[in-house]
Amino acid sequence: MKAIDATYIQKLDQMLQKSAKTVIVTHMKPDGDAAGSTTAMYHFIRQHNGADVKIVLNDGFQRALEFLLDENCRKDICIYSEDPESAAGYIAGADTIICLDFNAFHRTDRLCSLLEESPAQKVLIDHHLYPELNRFSLAFSETGISSACELLYYILMAMPQTGQDARRLPKAAATSLMTGMTTDTNNFANSVYPSTLAMASSLLDAGVDRDYILSCLYNQHSESRLRLMGHMMKDLLTITEDGAAYMILDLETQKKYNVQEGDTEGFVNMPLSIAGVRMSLMLKEDSDRIRVSIRSKKGTSANTCARMFFNGGGHENAAGGKLNMPIQKVEEYIKEHVHIYLTEHEDKVS
Numbered sequence: 182m183k184a185i186d187a188t189y190i191q192k193l194d195q196m197l198q199k200s201a202k203t204v205i206v207t208h209m210k211p212d213g214d215a216a217g218s219t220t221a222m223y224h225f226i227r228q229h230n231g232a233d234v235k236i237v238l239n240d241g242f243q244r245a246l247e248f249l250l251d252e253n254c255r256k257d258i259c260i261y262s263e264d265p266e267s268a269a270g271y272i273a274g275a276d277t278i279i280c281l282d283f284n285a286f287h288r289t290d291r292l293c294s295l296l297e298e299s300p301a302q303k304v305l306i307d308h309h310l311y312p313e314l315n316r317f318s319l320a321f322s323e324t325g326i327s328s329a330c331e332l333l334y335y336i337l338m339a340m341p342q343t344g345q346d347a348r349r350l351p352k353a354a355a356t357s358l359m360t361g362m363t364t365d366t367n368n369f370a371n372s373v374y375p376s377t378l379a380m381a382s383s384l385l386d387a388g389v390d391r392d393y394i395l396s397c398l399y400n401q402h403s404e405s406r407l408r409l410m411g412h413m414m415k416d417l418l419t420i421t422e423d424g425a426a427y428m429i430l431d432l433e434t435q436k437k438y439n440v441q442e443g444d445t446e447g448f449v450n451m452p453l454s455i456a457g458v459r460m461s462l463m464l465k466e467d468s469d470r471i472r473v474s475i476r477s478k479k480g481t482s483a484n485t486c487a488r489m490f491f492n493g494g495g496h497e498n499a500a501g502g503k504l505n506m507p508i509q510k511v512e513e514y515i516k517e518h519v520h521i522y523l524t525e526h527e528d529k530v531s
């Protein structure tokens with residue numbers, strides 16, 4: 182990771198000091214990194230810059246991430262689907278909007294036009310490829326890092342209120358940062374840099390309870406989630422001759438296994454454990470689209486594949502996107518386009 186520019190930190194500090202109304206936003210369907218970075222930023226601002234800070238989300242947190250919400254945070258969260266007027270009001274009335282863990286406004290779904298129209302100063306803190314930098318007054322963008330939480334950790338450590346001492350972070354912020362880094366690295370399985378381990382070490386030293394975090398994240402699932410995982414790996418997984426693995430999860434199966442948001446997190450990584458599999462895709466039917474998750478091994482670009490054929494993007498080895506087509510057509514589409522990608526494009530573009 183590059184060193185964080187001290188003038189950027191100064192600018193952020195001044196912005197936060199001056200801001201009477203601050204709003205924090207993240208991408209739709211927040212994952213651990215999105216939930217961790219927004220709540221960490223919230224706790225930091227609340228502690229140091231007064232009380233008027235709101236988190237505005239397109240969708241609420243999945244159940245496994247609700248442990249990140251304390252009483253204050255619950256009061257200050259506004260979810261667009263539950264209260265669109267307030268969400269719009271907070272964004273329109275903000276002096277400063279902090280955008281965490283996304284690279285383009287459309288990733289916030291229904292908040293997109295509100296963000297575009299808001300006159301607020303906007304700050305980006307993100308680790309995705311190809312950020313829309315011209316949209317922001319101040320942008321912290323770093324791709325050689327595990328997560329938005331790790332980037333935010335180094336930003337907060339550089340702030341004068343913390344002075345490079347993790348013990349001076351609000352306890353809840355430290356827990357949130359450890360959580361997002363843990364989920365985005367798949368519990369230290371990928372995208373781990375020396376800076377990532379240094380962060381983890383300092384946060385443990387500062388008293389973060391990692392056992393508690395792991396128990397909340399990984400040991401509180403439903404029985405039906407594990408049974409669904411078995412069904413998907415046994416009956417829904419196809420492996421192609423080119424080294425692609427894919428699984429298609431339709432709404433009917435989701436209903437049968439009572440799938441909740443977040444339940445299939447991590448499933449797409451599993452086929453990468455097979456020798457010869459270069460890329461793994463999971464296609465999940467939603468009410469209005471098919472959500473696509475892609476993971477790849479080093480040397481194969483999930484990001485380029487997502488951009489070329491799945492209307493998306495992300496990181497080199499972990500990306501996502503969407504398809505607008507009936508679920509019955511998805512398998513044919515994948516077979517054709519993933520074959521084209523792995524045989525004609527992959528080696529040339531990455």
Ligand code: 5GP
Nearest residue numbers: 474475492493494495496499500501502503
């Ligand atoms: P996941 O598969 O966990 O949903 O997403 C993996 C990565 O791809 C995340 O970093 C996420 O931000 C990114 N991603 C997921 N869906 C989309 C999408 O529709 N568009 C873009 N640009 N990135 C996406």
Ligand code: MN
Nearest residue numbers: 214282329365
């Ligand atoms: Mn992230």
